[in-house]
Amino acid sequence: MNSHSSTPIGAKRSLLPLLFFVALFLGTGLYLHSQDVAYAFYQLPGHVAIIPALMLAIWLHKAPLQQSIDVMIKGAGNSNIITMCIIYLLAGAFASVATATGGVDAAVNAGLSLVPAPWLLPGLFVIAALISTAMGTSMGTIGALAPIAVGLSNQADLEPALVAGVLLSGAMFGDNLSIISDTTIASTRTQGAQMADKFRENINIALPAALLTLLLYVVWAGDSAQVQTNAVNWTGVLPYAAILVLAVMGLNVFVVLLLGIVLAALQGAVFADYAIANLGKDIATGFANVQEIFLLAMLVSALSEFIKQQGGLQWIADNIQRIANKLQLAGNKAQQLAIAALAFISNLCIANNTVAIVLTGDVAKTLAQQHHITPRRSASLLDIFACISQGLVPYGAQALLLGASFGISPWQVVSQSYYCLLLLLVAVLVVLLRKTTTP
Numbered sequence: 182m183n184s185h186s187s188t189p190i191g192a193k194r195s196l197l198p199l200l201f202f203v204a205l206f207l208g209t210g211l212y213l214h215s216q217d218v219a220y221a222f223y224q225l226p227g228h229v230a231i232i233p234a235l236m237l238a239i240w241l242h243k244a245p246l247q248q249s250i251d252v253m254i255k256g257a258g259n260s261n262i263i264t265m266c267i268i269y270l271l272a273g274a275f276a277s278v279a280t281a282t283g284g285v286d287a288a289v290n291a292g293l294s295l296v297p298a299p300w301l302l303p304g305l306f307v308i309a310a311l312i313s314t315a316m317g318t319s320m321g322t323i324g325a326l327a328p329i330a331v332g333l334s335n336q337a338d339l340e341p342a343l344v345a346g347v348l349l350s351g352a353m354f355g356d357n358l359s360i361i362s363d364t365t366i367a368s369t370r371t372q373g374a375q376m377a378d379k380f381r382e383n384i385n386i387a388l389p390a391a392l393l394t395l396l397l398y399v400v401w402a403g404d405s406a407q408v409q410t411n412a413v414n415w416t417g418v419l420p421y422a423a424i425l426v427l428a429v430m431g432l433n434v435f436v437v438l439l440l441g442i443v444l445a446a447l448q449g450a451v452f453a454d455y456a457i458a459n460l461g462k463d464i465a466t467g468f469a470n471v472q473e474i475f476l477l478a479m480l481v482s483a484l485s486e487f488i489k490q491q492g493g494l495q496w497i498a499d500n501i502q503r504i505a506n507k508l509q510l511a512g513n514k515a516q517q518l519a520i521a522a523l524a525f526i527s528n529l530c531i532a533n534n535t536v537a538i539v540l541t542g543d544v545a546k547t548l549a550q551q552h553h554i555t556p557r558r559s560a561s562l563l564d565i566f567a568c569i570s571q572g573l574v575p576y577g578a579q580a581l582l583l584g585a586s587f588g589i590s591p592w593q594v595v596s597q598s599y600y601c602l603l604l605l606l607v608a609v610l611v612v613l614l615r616k617t618t619t620p
Contacts, residue, residue: 195487195490197237198237198484198487199540202230206230234484241487256489257479261370265367267435268438271442272318272363274463274467274468275424277466278449278467281455283449285325286414287414287415301402303402305330305344305347309326309351310352315424319579320352322351322356323349323582323586327348330344342594346596346597349601353569353572358380361438364568368567371538371543372542372563376434383561423440478539495547502519517558520559520566521609524564524566525566528570541563
């Protein structure tokens with residue numbers, strides 16, 4: 182049957198609330214940016230901007246109000262989304278406790294103490310990459326390293342935009358690769374893939390891109406001033422090392438994060454004068470830190486349920502497949518590129534890689550199942566291309582934070598985001614050149 186004839190009435194119309202959400206979020210950000218408002222794209226938070234879009238979706242649903250509300254609740258209560266949200270809470274708690282117990286400072290100082298002065302650029306990239314892989318958050322990594330990196334760029338007389346680009350590159354490496362990153366959680370849950378399998382799939386693409394980036398920084402590395410570092414608290418690094426090893430071994434992510442919280446607290450109590458009485462408060466702080474992505478993931482899933490029930494997602498999938506089928510590529514390579522394009526373009530609109538993955542997860546899974554693309558491959562493609570896009574948008578949180586920290590334009594930051602550009606090149610080449618796999 183022709184895909185157009187099988188498209189339900191109202192399928193295209195069901196996409197209007199999503200477009201409204203993007204227009205409201207992006208339009209407000211662009212307007213405020215033109216007015217030189219700091220952090221323009223975060224003045225109207227995504228989880229607030231989506232409320233009018235949900236109201237429009239309910240109105241367009243053309244059903245009794247209670248029935249429409251039931252659809253919304255069904256979407257928000259999707260088991261994958263709730264699982265993801267609980268993992269966000271635990272990841273936020275771990276990051277908060279590790280910070281309070283000196284783990285972040287310990288990891289930063291440990292890395293800096295190992296870097297010879299002339300190798301500052303490649304050294305900073307490696308440190309940012311390792312810390313973001315351990316922490317699972319690019320923003321947390323940038324927040325921890327940016328104040329130090331600003332001082333280092335001044336001390337070593339390095340171009341601020343270049344140093345900011347190095348940090349962004351390293352931070353996006355871990356954001357994409359880490360087992361506890363929210364993008365990993367979102368991509369594996371939506372595609373039904375195992376985290377360890379997705380990690381192995383990703384590393385084959387991310388590592389060559391990282392090595393090329395490192396080579397670039399080594400070539401650029403020159404003589405620079407000696408860098409002063411604080412005394413290293415090696416025990417503070419242990420909780421990060423432990424959760425990284427346990428996660429790679431394939432231990433359940435809930436157990437990994439709970440153990441990480443316990444280890445960070447014990448390490449702090451034994452070696453860093455951390456008051457265990459503060460543990461509950463620090464965990465609550467971690468929960469609060471992830472509430473925006475928690476709420477946004479649930480509300481985007483609620484919006485997606487309307488689109489799914491009215492055939493909007495199927496209409497998107499049909500059109501992407503039609504375009505992909507015109508590409509004369511072997512096996513399912515065209516469909517792999519379609520999944521990649523979905524994630525990349527969605528993130529350009531939303532400037533939040535996790536939300537872009539949640540939003541396109543169902544369509545990507547449909548494409549993957551219909552064209553025998555393994556869940557680990559589709560999860561990897563979603564994560565990689567959403568992260569590439571996030572590392573290249575000047576209105577993303579990462580570029581905005583680095584721009585503010587270094588006192589430069591976010592456009593200058595993303596113009597030096599060499600890892601993301603190389604990752605884009607390597608990822609496309611891998612899809613085109615690698616032998617097609619089937620489940």
